[in-house]
Amino acid sequence: MNKSVKRISCLLLSLGMGFAVACGNGGGGEGGAPSGALKGTITIALPLTTQEEQVMNAVANAYMDYNPFVTVSVDVKGAADYKDWLSQTLTETDMNKVTMDIVKNNEVSQYYGSNKFVDFSQYLGETNNYYDGQIWEETMDGAAYTANGANGQVYSLNFETTQVLIYYNKDLLTEAGVTAEEITDWDKFVEACEKIAALGDAYTPIAISGDRLSFWSGQLSWLFRVYVDQYFRSVTDAVHTRQGDWNFDPLKDADWEYKPNASDWVDVYSDPEEAFYAAANNDRNGYNKNELRLLEGVMTDKWGQNDPRYKDMLTNFLRVFPQYVGSGFGADTQDTAMTPFWNGTAGFTIMTTDLLNEWQKRESTNFELGVMDFFPMLDNTTYAGGTPDINYTRSIGGAHGYYGVVNKNAEQTKLCMDFIKFWTSKEGQEVAFAKRKELNFLLTGKPLINGLDIPAEINLLGDVKLRGIADSNPATYFARGLGNEGNSTRAFQENTQQLFAGTIDVETYGANMSKAHKDYMSFYLESRGFRANALDDVTRYPF
């Protein structure tokens, strides 16, 4: 472990983030691996870095040791054009003709539901013979197999994690007379930005990109989702499926209660910290949402960008944007926007835990790095009814990986499932850890596999516990556009850019976005495979 990493570790610990990931129980000992009667070839086609490729190859080789008649080849694709390549390949009508088997499929969601990808939900009940014969789904945290199909299908397995955090330049903050501990809410954050800006024109309070990608899937997208979750947490309750709804599960939904505050849990957990985490994770299990109720609320302006809560949130954002962001905000890419941060002239930035690996590579960076969670916004009293629903923020990020299996035929699916079972077993993960350790390649978060012992050398974040997941709140569907629907997301991007540029005000923004959501609702319904008139009766089976 090099010097800079040690400094980060100390900070993380000093900020009290050393909590255990809320995974399930341990998995027991080794053994029970299958004998290797399988035959065939598996092609893993992923956009991998050099280090990731080496880790992937290590896992593939270990698997082939068990299965000598199976060839696993790792075909590394370029990240920039991965989506285009995959989209083009998926146009093939007969999937048996394509070579790739395991891909990253989150950017080609238009092919979910078209039988191009295997639905993992149909295989998770099988045993994993590489992991003591346990039921496969029981070896993983539920977040690893969150449904991404409209009717509960699981087209991607996400057993890796990452987390978006706020990073700061401790030296610069000290120079500006700010300590990280002082920044407990958005108001304090604005004050800190003011002080950094006062240091001179050479300094940028926040290194953040405002280009198209930032709004769609980058830094600004994360920021909006975190705070929409804080302001609209009660939406989780409002869209909780009810008796009579098409997806009401009496065994699951009948007992679920909306309890978002630590005070709701004090009778269950005597430890306040435990009570807090129970509240933050209240909607991660035992909960089905009726997405149609959410969309109905958007159509009737029950919630959305026209809601005083959203407007209050925007007013808070406008205290920071554009005055405290870089001069290139709006056009700079994320890499360009991050330059001042790496140069030591920016106070804060927002990034996934991948930043830590980047930090490792940049030996020349000569300031002390600090990390903090998102701080809550306070009601700025501009709008009546604009009070945030809860007084804390939740994590953004969580599970990722998006590994999908191309649906060719039963035999090939069986082969791929077998490999992924190995990959998600304790042994498969240990192989990956060993390679990471050899490469000094840090984990960006704890894998969502139960019973793992992660070597400290690669586990920089320690046992960081997720403060819930902001994205588990259905309200984040309208945080930007309607989910990932293109037209409404573009409307979000353009309106927000105009709002930050001062071309339109919050009221106009709300009206424009409300209209955009209504205009593009039909596209969203179609993208989810719902009937065009699904919102006429939200209790009805929508397919």
Next chain:
Amino acid sequence: MKMAVIFSKAKTKMLAIALAVLICTATLFGVSLWLKDKKTNITNIGIQQTEIGDMAFVENHLVVGTSSVSAQNSVYALDTETGNTVWTLSVQSYVRKIKVFGGCIAVALENNSVLMLDENGTLLSESKFLYPVMDLDYDEANGVLAVAGSVSQATNAIFVINGFDKTKDYGENEYSYYVSSNVYPIGVAVAKDGVYFAGSNSKVYRCTSSGRASILFESRYTQNTFFTANGYFVLGYVNGLVDVYQKSESNSEYVLAESFSLGKKEVLLAHQKNTDVFCAAEKGGKLGFYSLKTLNCTAKGNGETLIIRLATGGDNTAAMLKNNAFVFVDEAYLTSSKLFGVAFIPATVMFALAVIWTVYCVARLVPKHGEMVEAYVATLRKDIWRDRKCYLMLIPAFVFMAVFVFYPILQGFLIAFQDYVPGVRAEWVGLDNFASVFQNNYFWGSMKNMLWLLVTDLLKALIPPFILAECIIAMTSKRSQYAARVLMYIPGILPGLAGTLIWTSGILGAEGVLSQLLNAMGFHQFEGFNWLGNNSTALGGLIMIGFPWVGSYIILYGALMSVPGEYYDAAKLDGFNWVQRMLFIDVPMIRPQLKYIFVLSFIGSIQDFQRVYMTTGGAFGTNIPSLEIYYNINTFNNYGVAAAMGVFLFIIIFIPTLMSMRVKSQD
């Protein structure tokens, strides 16, 4: 005179033959069309309800259940001969499934209920289940009811009631046993030896009374539908294949007995208990009847099948639901449809040729004009024969162009009329995509930007290169000319994308040269100003890219070099100055090159989206139609709408190109 009469007779005779051929081919064409819609014993029943939940045959009635938001839902029976409604029963929820078992009708509703009706529509019982019912099967003889319920793809159960009494109401917990499953049941079946279900994976399971599901056998692909009868398991897959599995006599394992393909889309199956016939169809496509005895196809044809059901007794009648009308088909219909498929294209081609020939024969008989037509055809024939080598050599080029140029253009044009996702679906939607384009403010709003860029691109492509070329020509020193040419050509070597990126961040960016220069000159308001990140300057910034727009000066320089020196001498004698010489001698002389640059720049400007995509991504009021097309394909996945936008752009590009070609031909 005599010759003329003989000639006329020959012409008349040929016309008679042509007419005879025309009549024959017209008949053939008509028969092929007649075959298309030849339906025996068919009643087309138009219905008012917009949404049908399901349907099934009971004797000579078709029982239909509605699933409508706007109207009271009901189950009703139609007489298949007359189309009249025989009975109607209102229901409290949406109809999801209707199945017929002997004399009783089971109706599954979305409110987790199963209604049992007699064949006259009288309600016998209403039972409740824990989950919404997706499928059910009932063995009346042994009194076993099996219900497949599902909340979502991963939360499912098979509820089994032994000793089921169809006249008794059952509560949601009154089952003999249930099997909870992660696997979504695409169907459930009660056989003599047990209860089975097929998952939406590739496995068929057997339910045990202890509440477990054991794998009976594994199939080959992702299953979509299934039934079991006479010891066979018939599985329809999502890829258009149907497999029939049968228990092996040697080791009691299920083995593949027969397999056939209907197409590439999901398979639909229909079967009536205790019959040997089943019907299989590709969703929206082909349909066929098959025998469970021989495992052979007895009839196969085209159809646009959405729901199929076999008539009671398996008399080979299926119902297809298309455009809210029931269409009954049988083997005769399928046979005629198949014949239509075989006969239509040759009949159409022969008919078209016969029409052309007949028209020619008639035209030959028209006084005066007939001779002209004859002469024209004769000349054409002679010309073609004379230049036959040229035509033959052109054929490969045209073939490749047809495959690699014209076909994609045609395909793009067709996609404009389809709901299209490559490799998934291509369904005709009429003018819907064009309607979407008309309503798309981004597309039409971006036209203004396109025009700005187009006009400036044309000016940039023509004026600066022309002036520069003239300047170089005007140089007296050949060495200076050479140096200037080389220096001006160097930027052209730089890849366009790299040049754009240099302009984006190095020149127009917040830390770019332009802002720094203005700041140094005292315009401090431009310090750190991003010219491409602001609504008021972004479009101007885009226009600035490439300054001083040397562009294709080399073409114009070459053209100017070829202007005869005598013209300049004559102009000098006439007292022309440099500007007059450029305008009145150079411009007319290099008009073809200017026109060439004009057309290329015109098309290039309209088609170029990279400049905007790489710089502003269309933000800050810089969106253009070609970028909108790109986003519709790559981001919004609206391929049909993108193709319709492409058609509009094609028209915009095509008209001036055509005009230009016309001017050229006049020249």
